[in-house]
Amino acid sequence: MEVLLLGTGAADGWPNPFCTCPSCADAAARGEIRGQTAALVDDVLLLDCGPEAPRAALRHGRTLAGVRHVLLTHSHPDHLGPQALLFRSWAATDSEIEVIGPVDALDQCRDWIAPTDPVRFVPVAAGDVLTVGEYRVRVLPAAHRVLADGDSVLYDVQGPGGDRMLWACDTGPLPVEWFDRVAGAEYDAVFLEETFGDRMDLGCAHHTLPAFGETVRILRACGAVTERTDVVAVHLGHHNPPLEQLRIRLAACGARAGDDGEVTTVGSATGKVAAAQRTLVLGGVRSGKSRHAEELLESFPAVTYVATGGTRDGDAEWAERVALHRARRPQSWTTVETDDVAAVLRGADEPLLIDCLGTWLTARLDRHDVWSGGDVTAVEADVEQLLEAWRSCAVPVVAVSNEVGSGVVPATASGRLFRDLLGRLNARVAAESESVTLVVAGIPTRLR
Structure with a gap:
């Protein structure tokens, strides 16, 4: 199945157009404007259809002319824009479309169609199993409600090739017995809502970040999620930390943030997200690179800060630098x-911040006496060990390094050697990282 994410935002999108919080400001500055969550499967099946979905399809280069089935999870207005049925009737089409969903969601659609419109309504409730075109669909309960218990559902969709996905939007934390329904499913992809971020005071109708991690953990434990499952967070809103922090937080549980307009081939996304997110932060001297790296991990309760520079006896200025870093x-x-x-x-076994690769390289050059004409082969062996450990690290990790390729050519042979070695090291670490950021004058620019 090909899944196009038409939107990945919460009801108010992300950023909220009326909000100036740091999370919204960061999203706006990046130009990452998320619309209401919906998805288009194989150009024929629409998962939720809020008012923004039809126009989003056009922005992402698709037409909805081939849609024959709409699966509605519930009747909240960001998931149900029934006016789309009216717009469809204005086009020259006589093909039938199925609208499938809870009874009250379908009732809101009826006033938008004429008696002769080729629209068939299929009411469903949790526990139903039905054939939808070439797809097998199981209807699952959601921990979410509009007006009454049971008026919101989730969908387990299996494609004609056997590929299988879970569309879990919207829902809060699910009861333990719910997971018996999906035990052993071995989904190829799971699209799971994560709305409330770090806000713990907004109720249980949506997942917080900790609750999202716990749901993913239980899905793994019951065999619904495996190592090859692409776990995608959707229905994202501004209660979450800024996007770079969110990506690292999600990676800690083997998930990733979905993006508006991304296309995923369900069944071929094996190992798409690593168990941990690796991030390289580059910058010049006093560029703000260390502070930015610290901000990326500040929402974790515990982090190991790896100081590669060590102590320098008798160097008061260095001691002051170290003290300032520790204080913040x-x-x-x-x-x-x-x-x-x-x-x-x-x-x-907990997130790492490594600061920095430049001082680490200096220490390895010192250890192998390269400055006095020693062989760099031993240093290169150390680099290989570092890269191997970086690739296999099982926790989120952020490394800081100096960007040394933008200045003048050093006047000394040792300076040129250091610049060349660090430049190559940065490039190799960047190649093994999911995220790379360059900080200039305190402003981070995402390179990957």
Whole structure:
């Protein structure tokens, strides 16, 4: 199945057009404007159809002329824009369309069609199993309601090739017995709503970030999610942290944030998201790169800060730099001073911040006495070990490094050697990272 995400935002989208919170401001500055969540499957099946969905399809280069089935989860207005049926009647078409959903959602559609319109309504409730064109659809209960219990549902959709996906939008945390319904499903993709972010005071009709992680954990435990399942967070809103932080948080549970307009081939997205998100933050001296890296991880309760520079006896200026860095980090963070970064990466069980690769490289050059004419082969072996550990790290990790390729050519041979080695190291770490950011004058620019 080909799934086009027409939108990945909450009811108010993201950013909320009336809001200036840091999360909305960040999204607006990036130009990442998310519309209401909906999806188009194989150009024939529409998953939810809020008022923004038809126009979103056109913006993403698709037509809805081939849609023959609409699966509605519930009648909240961001999921149901019944006027789309009227617009369809204005086009020259005589093909029938099925509108499938809870009874009250279908009732809101009836006034938008003429008696002769080729529209067939199929009311469903949790527990139903039906054939929808070439698809097998199971209707599952949702922990969500419009006016009464049971008026919101989720969909388990199996394609003609056997590929299978779960459309779980909207729902809050689900009861333990719910997972018996999907045990052993081994979904190829799961689209799971995550609306409330870190807001714990908004009720249980939607997932918070911690609740999302717990739902994914149980889905894994019951065999609904496997290592090859693409777990995609949708229905995202501004109660979440800014997007880069959110991506790292989601990666910690093996999930990723969906993007408006992205196309996923369900059944071929094996290993699409790693168990942990690797992020490289580059920048010049005093560019704000370390502060930005700290901000990316600030919403985690515990982080290990890996200081690769160590201590320098008798260097008061260096001691002041270290003290300033420590003062702005949360007290819950743990500091480890070492240049054996590969060992820390291999043994980590909580998120890591490595600051920085430039001082790590300097320490390895010192250790192998390269400045006095030693062979760089040993340093290159250290780089290989670092990269191997970076690739296999099982927790979110952010590394800071100096961007050294934009200045003048160093006047000394040792300066040129260091610049060349660090430039190559940065490039190789970037190639193994899901996210790369360049910070200039305190302003982060996302490169990947």
